Amino acid sequence: MHILVLSNLYPPDILGGYELLARDVAEVLTHRGHTVEVLTTGPRTGQASVIRTLRLARPFGRPAGRDRLRHFWAGLLNQAATREYLRTHAKPQVALVMSLRRLGLAPLRVLQQAGIPFVLTVNDDWPVAYSAGLSPRGGTWIGRWLDEVLVPARTWRGLSAASVLYLSEAVRRVVRNAGVPLASGAVQSQGVDLSLFTPRAFRPMRSELRLLCVGRLHPSKAPEIALDTLAVLKQRAVPATLTFVGEADAPSFQASLRQRARALGVEPLVTWAGKLPREQLPALYQEADVLLFLSRLEHEGQGLTYLEAMACGLPVVASPSGGAREFLERHNVARLVPVCSGEAFADELSALGGDRSAQEATVKRALEVVRAHACLDAYVKCLEGQLRQAVRRSTAP
Incomplete structure (x- = not known):
């Protein structure tokens, strides 16, 4: 498969485990024989398969805000960047979507318009930020009206994921209880690279x-x-x-x-x-x-x-x-x-x-x-199955 990985951040830009997981998944899928490209943000690093033309609405490290103008402007830029990617690169068969927190949903709309199915990974509550007027702390009727009427492209309205993979039942519960219009999907624990994290011989805890x-x-x-x-x-x-x-x-x-x-x-x-x-x-x-x-x-x-x-x-x-x-x-x-x-x-x-x-x-x-x-191999195999299903459905007569 030709797979596009879409992520708000990608190593060496790292906040935590999500970005490392994105790189792990991309590398394992590549080792399995797939063509993998990454569309993300940040300064260019010279790696041809990682295209860093997207922009965050607000950089991490600054307090999160409900600044719709910033999101609207970032959405326009990211829409153009995604179209440019599709114009200058071979069209991927499917997209794997990691976290889009502070990035926005504009790239998904471009992919959907181009007939490219996408699989969502939900490892925390990031989808809540794009559910009409909602945030992890809730929202007001004014915020909901602004999202639904003035900037509907910021929300999930009209978007349809091929499948959704939640990291845990707890994440699925938080996201769906917040009213995010995503399918219940499947749950799969993320994994540890057992070739890197290897066990020592057992020894008891020391007195110090x-x-x-x-x-x-x-x-x-x-x-x-x-x-x-x-x-x-x-x-x-x-x-x-x-x-x-x-x-x-x-x-x-x-x-x-x-x-x-x-x-x-x-x-x-x-x-x-x-x-x-x-x-x-x-x-x-x-x-x-x-x-x-x-x-x-x-x-x-x-x-x-x-x-x-x-x-x-x-x-x-x-x-x-x-x-x-x-x-x-x-x-x-x-x-x-x-x-x-x-x-x-x-x-x-x-x-x-x-x-x-x-x-x-x-x-x-x-x-x-x-x-x-909870091994990395099992997680990637599950994702690979979801991606294959998405491709089959999109090409079915």
């Missing part, structure tokens, strides 16, 4: 715990609770250190975390590793004793770092939400704390640390579940 947190430093990820956990362990005379891998969008938030560490008296025990290439993560997972996974984001699609950790044989103690809670509760592969607090995490770490058999059983089951339900 090496705790690890991986991911963007953001209030929704509750990194302050990891600091509180370290402080509680210190009060209980349990030796431990904590490493954060990731950066904050806002420097002020990262500064507040450092201040909290100083106030709690744990600053010498904390390492701020910053944002690291994914290739460096397996070694960190394999060296740590426990991954702390925290999330307050109710529309959390699924999360990825805990799956990477489990693939590397690292126990996970978690306070999950959204799709992450759904996955971890269904498969029983992590220790879940009853409340998101330092005391609760410290209690769970102490209980797990004193039970070697529980550690070994948790690690073994987690690895089995990742291989069976």
Whole structure:
């Protein structure tokens, strides 16, 4: 198949797992013999198959807004850029749509007019932003009227996806409960590259715990609770250190975390590793004793770092939400704390640390579940099937 991947961002422009997943999918589909091109935003990198002619309505890093004029102007530019792509490149048979948050739906209208079917991947609540007057926080009748009457091209009106693939039941529920006019589609967990994230031989947790947190430093990820956990362990005379891998969008938030560490008296025990290439993560997972996974984001699609950790044989103690809670509760592969607090995490770490058999059983089951339900190969095979079906339907007499 000749496949066009449409995405708001694409590596090296990375906010989180969505962009890395887009690249993973494009690379695996290419290795499977498909012709894959990517239409996205950002400065050109010289990679011929990645066309960076689209434009975001508002850059990430700036607060999101309901600025319809910005979206209208970006829509016009993206409409023209998509038409230019179709004029200068061979027509793709099908499009795979990743996140269009802050990009808009104009490219989809051009593809639909050109008779190119598209498959939507919904890994978070991004479709809500384009449902007449709605946002994740709801909307007003004025906003709904403006969207429906003045700028209907901003909404899903008139668009018809060949199929929709949701990352989790939680994401599907959030999107459909918000009134987004998308089909119920199918659910498929995203996957870990098991050729990169490989398991270490089992070893029990050390008496001096090496705790690890991986991911963007953001209030929704509750990194302050990891600091509180370290402080509680210190009060209980349990030796431990904590490493954060990731950066904050806002420097002020990262500064507040450092201040909290100083106030709690744990600053010498904390390492701020910053944002690291994914290739460096397996070694960190394999060296740590426990991954702390925290999330307050109710529309959390699924999360990825805990799956990477489990693939590397690292126990996970978690306070999950959204799709992450759904996955971890269904498969029983992590220790879940009853409340998101330092005391609760410290209690769970102490209980797990004193039970070697529980550690070994948790690690073994987690690895089995990742291989069976959350590997990259399974995710791409599911997408490939959806794309083939879309092509067949579009060419059927």
